[in-house]
Amino acid sequence: MAVKRFTVLDLIDIDLKEHNSLNLHCIGGRKGLSREVNIPDLNRPGLALSGFYDSFAYQRIQIFGRGEVAYLKKLAEEGKIDTIKRMFTYPIPCCIFTHNLNPGRDFFEEAEGAQCPILQTDLPTSEFSSRIMRILSNIFAPQKSIHGVLVEVYGLGILILGDSGVGKSETALELIERGHRLVADDVVDIRCVNGNILMGAGANKIIGHHMEIRGLGIINITHLFGVGAIRDKKQIQLVVRLEEWDSEKIYDRLGTEEKFEEILGVSVPKLEIPVKPGRNIPVIIETAAMNERLKKMGYNSAKEFNQNILKWIESDTARSVYFGQEDII
Known part of the structure; x- marks a missing residue:
């Protein structure tokens, strides 16, 4: 650095x-x-x-x-x-x-x-x-380069990480097709500005806003989708790590467990999304972006769901159901 x-x-x-x-x-x-x-x-x-x-x-x-x-x-x-x-x-x-x-x-x-x-x-x-x-x-901001894809989804800068061949570029291409914007593909240069803001941009302006799609080759996003489909830099506000589905791994199903990715000393909210046939990853990322925006506005769906379950358990209705089942037994 x-x-x-x-x-x-x-x-x-x-x-x-x-x-x-x-x-x-x-x-x-x-x-x-x-x-x-x-x-x-x-x-x-x-x-x-x-x-x-x-x-x-x-x-x-x-x-x-x-x-x-x-x-x-x-x-x-x-x-x-x-x-x-x-x-x-x-x-x-x-x-x-x-x-x-x-x-x-x-x-x-x-x-x-x-x-x-x-x-x-x-x-x-x-x-x-x-x-x-x-x-x-x-x-003079601290900086580093990361292998990944940076896109803007609903105004949120999302850094997509994962092993080579997991489908990062294909996911970003589908997001662009759905109206979102590409910042950088393959190599993302990240700067830590003001000590707590991570700004991401393409590593090379000459080949920036190009994507490598296996089986298709290099494509120019600007020429294919127009200048509205790109931007030069964007703050990184969410990290999405794609990984191959592991049947033995227990994945978070409620969303109450918050994970973070540390980049240049700054902790960024992170999601781990398993990839397998039939899962629409771009739609999941869109939903994650909207959910993250809600969190920044003070609303957490997972925590509210958990609190509602606890209230229901403590309610008279839950107790009557429980005791009713005991009576039947």
Whole structure:
């Protein structure tokens, strides 16, 4: 789950649209664009500029807003640039100025000498900070690849797992035929975002939304069923594990036993569905999706059924039936 090398240049080159765009461009220190960003967090260096460098978070991206720029201007006017020089003795990844603000000449010179990139954006500080934190959180999120199929059924992201040849792709194909959507087939890349959200996507965008059906070959879901039958990524909210029917295994028939699959430290509700001729697995998965949605709304069919049985047992009717049978015996 190692994070790939991510540089300041990669940050500038990220292709983001509309409300996710960072609008970044480099205005100085270009020789340092190959510096790595290793921590998905930000720092406002107000205390450092005032001379307090204890616990200075130099490993983070440094954000300069209106307050910091006003203080830089004051330092330049008073000729107190020692704190600026000291700042650039640390291996800072880069400095980003919001509101299209510009640092003073002294700051530029020190940054150039230290080969520290200076970036600029027209976004307000708060808006830019929220956008870049979302991006960094996604980039540095723990990730792994799993052999399986990810589909969206009634708005619920369902990861279908099972041994090779058990029918994962065929089940997903039938679900697509019934109006649901494919996210990824064969290999699913999973990222843990914000510590508790699992986002799944296809491992390869070029061959994404293709499926391998034994006896048929590779098919393009987009061309066959249209763009409404696919989506690029989806949160994983339920795991369905398909397995060959085992006559000696006792399967849960009431649904009161809750099982979970742990992926990247996050527990996801799991169902184990046995496969044998005559079982309509796609319909079972559709029902499971609707049942899971009901659970999230606070309604659990299995628990309610169990409670109703207990109430019936404790009722006068149940006792009269019991004692009536005793009398007959």
